Amino acid sequence: MKKANIEEWSGILVYVECRKGKVHPVGRELIGEAWRLAEKLKTSVYAAAAGARLDDVSGQLADCPLEQLYLFETEDEYTPVVYEKIITGCIEMLKPAIVLIGGTHEGRALAPRLAVAFESGLTADCTSLEIDEEGNLIQIRPAFGGNVMASILTAQSRPQFATVRAGIMEPVTAGHFQKMAVVRRRMNVTDERVRILGMKETERGDSITDQKILVVAGRGVRKKGDLEMLRELAKLLGGGLASSRALVEKGWMSPGEQIGLSGNTVSPQYMITCGVSGTVQFMAGIKQTKNIIAINTDSRSRIFEIAHYPVCGDLYEIVPKMIERLKCKSFE
Amino acid sequence: MEPGKHFPRESGSSMKIAVCMKQVPAVSEGNMDPKTGVLLRAGMEAIVNVYDLAALEAALRMKESIDASIHVFTMGPSKAESVLREAFAMGADEGWLICDKAFAGADVLATSYTLMQAIRAVGDFDLILCGKQTTDGDTAQVSGGLARWMDIPHANWVTEVINISHKEINVRYNMENSTVTASMSLPCLVSVEKDFFIPRMPSLKLKISGKKKTVHVLTIEDLEDQDKKHYGLSGSATKVRKIFPPPRTKHQEPVTFDGDKAAEYILSQLSDVNLF
Numbered sequence: 001m002k003k004a005n006i007e008e009w010s011g012i013l014v015y016v017e018c019r020k021g022k023v024h025p026v027g028r029e030l031i032g033e034a035w036r037l038a039e040k041l042k043t044s045v046y047a048a049a050a051g052a053r054l055d056d057v058s059g060q061l062a063d064c065p066l067e068q069l070y071l072f073e074t075e076d077e078y079t080p081v082v083y084e085k086i087i088t089g090c091i092e093m094l095k096p097a098i099v100l101i102g103g104t105h106e107g108r109a110l111a112p113r114l115a116v117a118f119e120s121g122l123t124a125d126c127t128s129l130e131i132d133e134e135g136n137l138i139q140i141r142p143a144f145g146g147n148v149m150a151s152i153l154t155a156q157s158r159p160q161f162a163t164v165r166a167g168i169m170e171p172v173t174a175g176h177f178q179k180m181a182v183v184r185r186r187m188n189v190t191d192e193r194v195r196i197l198g199m200k201e202t203e204r205g206d207s208i209t210d211q212k213i214l215v216v217a218g219r220g221v222r223k224k225g226d227l228e229m230l231r232e233l234a235k236l237l238g239g240g241l242a243s244s245r246a247l248v249e250k251g252w253m254s255p256g257e258q259i260g261l262s263g264n265t266v267s268p269q270y271m272i273t274c275g276v277s278g279t280v281q282f283m284a285g286i287k288q289t290k291n292i293i294a295i296n297t298d299s300r301s302r303i304f305e306i307a308h309y310p311v312c313g314d315l316y317e318i319v320p321k322m323i324e325r326l327k328c329k330s331f332e
Numbered sequence: 333m334e335p336g337k338h339f340p341r342e343s344g345s346s347m348k349i350a351v352c353m354k355q356v357p358a359v360s361e362g363n364m365d366p367k368t369g370v371l372l373r374a375g376m377e378a379i380v381n382v383y384d385l386a387a388l389e390a391a392l393r394m395k396e397s398i399d400a401s402i403h404v405f406t407m408g409p410s411k412a413e414s415v416l417r418e419a420f421a422m423g424a425d426e427g428w429l430i431c432d433k434a435f436a437g438a439d440v441l442a443t444s445y446t447l448m449q450a451i452r453a454v455g456d457f458d459l460i461l462c463g464k465q466t467t468d469g470d471t472a473q474v475s476g477g478l479a480r481w482m483d484i485p486h487a488n489w490v491t492e493v494i495n496i497s498h499k500e501i502n503v504r505y506n507m508e509n510s511t512v513t514a515s516m517s518l519p520c521l522v523s524v525e526k527d528f529f530i531p532r533m534p535s536l537k538l539k540i541s542g543k544k545k546t547v548h549v550l551t552i553e554d555l556e557d558q559d560k561k562h563y564g565l566s567g568s569a570t571k572v573r574k575i576f577p578p579p580r581t582k583h584q585e586p587v588t589f590d591g592d593k594a595a596e597y598i599l600s601q602l603s604d605v606n607l608f
Contacts, residue, residue, distance in 0.1 A: 001441060001562075001569040019509070078507075079514070080476065081485045105507045109488045112440060112476030121569030122440050124471035143575060144468065150572050157569045193520070194485045197502070198513040213602075237602070249382055249467060254527050262470050270602055280578045281470070293598050299586050302578075309601050310586035317591030318598070325595055 002119035004158035006097075012038050013096035013159070014047045015087060016061070016069075017106050021053035023060045025166060026102035032172035033129060033164070034100055035065045040131045043097070048090045050074055050083050050187070058182045063174035071184045077199060078106055081191045084113040091118065096159050098137050103165035115161045121154030122161040125261050127168055127284050137162065142261065142280040149280060167265035167288060207264075208257055213239025214268045216259060219246040220275015220296065220315055227252060230274055233319055236326040242266065244276050260285040274315040278303030295319075347400040347498060349391045350457040352447060352478070353384035353419060355412040356468040380415050383463030385422075385531035390524045391461050392423045392532065394496050401425045403457070405450055407435060407443070413547050420542025421534030428454060432551040437565030444477030446563055449555040451482070454548075459501065460521040464489065472523075479521040486521035487514060491528040 012034040016027040027047070034045045044067035049057050054071045061069060072086045087110070091099065099114065101107040103125050115122035123139035127149075130138040136153050137160040143150035154160040208214060215234040217227055227241070234241040243253040245260055259266055261281040267288035274295050276282065283306060286292065294307035295315045304310035311318070358377035391402045404419040406412050407430035416427030430450045438446060451457055460482070465472035472488070479486030487505050494502040494513070502515045503522060516522075552558050561567060589597055 001567055077512075079485070080479075080487075084480070105489055108472055109476055109486070112444070112473040113480040113486075115441060115473075115569075116444060116477045116480035119441065119569070122473060122477075123570055124440070124473045138573070139570075142470075142578070143572075147578070148575050149578050150575050152570050153573050154570050191485065193517045195515045196512060197515055200511045202506070202509050202511060251382075251527075255464075255525065262465065262472075272598065291601065293601055294586075295594070295598075296586075299588075304586050307586075309598070311594050311598060312586040312588040313591065313594045318594045321592045321595035322599060325592075325599055 001157050003156050009095045009097040009158035011044045011096045012098040015101045016047045016049040017102050018049045018051045021056050028171040029169040030100045031064050033169040050086050064172050065177040066180040068181045072187045074187050077196045079194045080109040080113055081194055082189050083110050085189045086187055088117050099159045099161050101163045103163040107163055111163050120157035123152045124163050126162045126164050147279055208240050208242040209264055209266055211240040212269045213237045214242050214271045216273040216276055217243040217247055218276030224252045229319055233323055244282050276303050277301045348457045349400050349402050350451050350460045351388050351391050351404045352462045353404055353406045353415050354381045354466050355408050355415045356381045356466055380418055381466045383465055383526050386524050386526040386529040387461040387463045388419055389529040389531040398496055416547050417542055420545050421539035427547045428550055429547050430550045434552045434560045434563045439568035439570045440473045440477050441569045442567035444474050444481055447478050448481035449557055450550050453555050458518045462523040464525055475523040484520050485516050488523045490522050490524045
């Protein structure tokens with residue numbers, strides 16, 4: 001750890017991730033959060049983006065309360081090494097006290113490199129951010145698997161790096177803010193150690209993040225074969241099957257099907273959780289879901305605290321009956 | 333001319349692969365005593381982080397196509413030696429236990445620094461392999477930090493190693509909405525996705541021979557930097573200020589019905605879904 005002269009560092013820098021010139025939604029969420037923190041600290045918010053096509057980025061962020069927006073135009077696609085060099089340069093110039101980065105694939109590859117470059121602290125996947133009486137960033141995240149919260153400080157080094165997953169913070173709302181200054185620079189930063197050979201869009205449609213209805217399997221599912229029953233229910237409802245982390249760790253479900261802070265954030269119209277206890281890390285991934293129906297045998301399980309329709313019962317009794325009823329209905 | 337002379341094998345041209353593995357509690361969702369706030373971890377069984385088994389599997393697959401030796405590094409208390417025994421049973425060549433009181437309580441920064449110091453103390457590695465994340469820390473940030481300390485490029489979320497030579501490695505990895513193919517020159521670090529490198533079963537033969545293998549222990553005295561302030565809790569930039577139970581929101585009273593009644597109730601909530 002490198003001890004910093006804390007007074008030399010001020011302001012909040014948001015790393016705005018752009019893909020093909022489009023700002024990732026987490027960018028506006030981070031700016032919204034940064035603005036809230038900046039009001040407490042009486043400081044300014046800066047944003048930095050890097051990429052090959054940044055023509056329209058300032059337009060997409062025009063309504064944001066930014067002091068300055070830095071656009072670093074690059075030749076190549078994203079690689080952690082090149083972006084690290086660019087953002088490191090930006091941080092050295094601005095000396096922000098706080099750097100917020102989206103907890104995306106890109107952000108989570110970049111953040112640790114930056115934190116080590118400055119020998120400072122990084123807290124991954126924060127669910128809430130506050131400011132303490134000395135002006136330090138209080139970083140709150142679930143710990144030890146998610147039944148416990150930890151509040152974490154980076155008290156002696158700067159910047160204080162934090163990543164936040166998409167869908168956690170409130171996005172900035174349009175306001176009448178002072179017009180921001182846009183600084184655009186052409187960067188000739190390259191790194192011959194990494195060459196991008198190709199990039200293919202992943203096919204969309206079947207992903208759990210696209211489903212209107214999700215059946216979610218949890219630890220209450222006793223064996224892998226029982227997932228078929230839940231899959232059948234999902235199919236009859238025209239939705240998809242997802243799971244909590246426990247089943248992914250067991251190898252019964254794939255990481256792409258995992259909901260939660262360490263998996264995917266989802267917002268289906270309806271969600272039916274089956275045997276999911278509701279750890280903090282799981283619940284962080286379902287915040288935006290409008291109708292949560294929870295089936296659990298334990299009347300004290302945490303999932304019932306946020307479920308709109310908590311049902312205390314055994315999934316092994318209820319799900320077969322639901323399937324039966326749905327099948328009957330389809331014959332009517 | 334002997335064949336070997338025409339294409340001379342450089343001395344030490346066998347590739348050196350480092351695999352980082354961690355021992356974690358078997359149950360990832362530890363609970364805390366609601367009154368005392370003390371974590372209930374005592375007596376918990378410890379296992380190898382499942383994500384790291386995939387990293388070892390990736391290394392073993394590479395060894396099938398290229399001359400390589402696999403060194404496994406684990407940081408933890410002396411009981412973490414069992415991680416190395418398990419790695420031997422799968423086919424790892426050497427095992428290094430990074431174990432010193434000075435290393436305890438490390439955050440992302442201090443953990444990745446310790447791993448760098450340990451790996452450098454053992455030698456020049458061509459490739460470092462890590463699992464995607466651990467099940468206890470859950471941050472997926474140590475691999476990137478380690479790569480930066482080593483001053484080498486890295487790729488996360490690797491689903492496929494397309495090919496590997498003594499000079500470079502070609503990998504495929506996932507980004508949010510795309511799959512990227514990239515070539516990295518060695519040395520570099522690769523962090524793999526677990527489902528694409530399903531770990532092999534430990535072999536009985538290797539398990540037996542692995543029991544006789546020496547586990548090398550690395551303490552702070554074996555490292556280049558022996559300043560205790562750079563390790564563990566004191567080397568960490570982040571400090572846990574407090575641990576607390578998540579705030580309880582308003583408890584919704586659950587309804588209790590028998591199976592069929594519950595099924596009817598749930599389906600009636602889905603009224604505005606066009607099911608058929």
